Amino acid sequence: MLTKEFVQESVSISNFFAERGKSITAAPNTALSRLVRSQDEKLRNAVILGGTDVRGNPNLQPGFEADLAVNLLCNSADQTINEITESNGFMGVHAEILDQEVQCSKQALLSVFHTARQVVMPQVKRLHEDVQNAMENNIHGRASRFEVVTSGTPNLYTSQSFRDRIAPYAGVGQGQVTVFPRYFTPASDDALAEMVKTGMDSIDAEYDEALGGSDVLRDLWNAFFVASAQMPAGAPALTMAQIAESPDSDRYFVGLYLLADAALSNRIPEGVQYVAQGVDPIRAVSDICTNLRALVGKALFIRSNQAVESVAGRRLVIRYDDYKAYVNGPVYDEFIEGGGTQEMILGNLLQRGKVYSMDEMLQRGAELEAAWARGVAIVMETDRSNSMTIQRRVAAEVFKVMLTEIQEANPQAIVNVNQLTSTFLKTYDGLPETERRDFHLGATKLICRTLYTDPCFEQILMQMFSIKKEQPDASMDLVVTLAFVNYVGRWLASQIVTNRRL
């Protein structure tokens, strides 16, 4: 039943449009048009009579016509409601049609809304969450690579005999090892251990301690000395970058130096063969190992010097690389007990300037911690700036997985993965940046414009997000109800036309 307030507001809106040259009418063949038609004759008569009677009267007060329109409509509605006679069950033409139209439209509207919530929304949620998780890992990826690594300095580095052995490489220039002497067959652990021995027990004992087991020589031999075709199954394919960044890099560098030195001296293990085609393997090994030993020897010389200075000066930090601070274990414990933090050390790493002593580091603690906080925030922001490119790729990958799952769940469905992914990427490229950053909105558009293309799904879900954004504390029941009311409002508006005819 209509209330006077509804009618007043309706007339007010109609007048607003009329003043702008627009009429409001029900679109033909709609539920609304059938409902309106059930009142038409009575209302037309009333309007003509009322209008003829009142319009043109110079004594009319402002607003009188609006009141008249409201009264005419209310009376017209009352007449239809008054047709209800419970005794014979006839509700009246208007009420009967209203009931029929509600029953006809109800299921269709509920079905669309139910699909939006129970089918489309979970797919949006899946895309959003999977992409967000992948992005979080990416954004925090570089920041989480920063770490403090406590390491015991190998005794070998401070051994005078070892320092004498590598001293000739102090003047070797900077360079990278790009070629390796991969001309050999695999060797046993015992054979490799024998290969690097000097014959002097005390020195060999220092090397054994520095190597810390047979795995290092075996992995290095397989990775850098064994011909590719001969490489044992499962042997790790190491690279120089990997061994430089490894927590065991000291062991690897010592092992690589000893193997290159032995190969140069032609101390090849018994049973190991040269494998070479078109080259003189002995000469090739000699050339390559000369360079390899010199560059690794230089690296060991630097590390040895750092170790000596670290021990003598009780230096906290032995060395920094891009993301790691290698610290002297015993001094680090003392540093932490004295109030030091990992953030101070990492702040010093990010400053890329002077390496402070433990005491200096403690004195500058607040400054270094602030440097870390600023630096890591910049790193994360940079990664975030690059994240949109990554997000596009990740979103497409997740979407393809979803398509595969849909196909598996519905074997009869024809899912053109390439075509849908192409549409998906075009839609992504058309998203405003705000919807890529607030990917909830982006994911909604992506799913609704590729998989569920009836516009009403996107409208319903976007409306729900909008309500939740405006009322963050609103319960899900309230959000759903308001979204459904909005959807019904749009459905009603779709049955109304505005014509320029005035």
Next chain:
Amino acid sequence: MKNFPVVVEGGQTLANAVELGVTLLGETVGAELSADVLSDIGRDQLGMTLLAGIRQELTRRAQI
């Protein structure tokens, strides 16, 4: 008021739309709508919300 019959016809259309909407929402309680929430909002407010939504959509469409 200019074009009195046109204003009445528009008002009639909108009033019927609200009547249809409010009745339909009442019929869907329990399916997608929470009876408690709908009761809290109230029938009058529901009608006004529907009218506001219709007006917004018509204004957008008519580019007023």
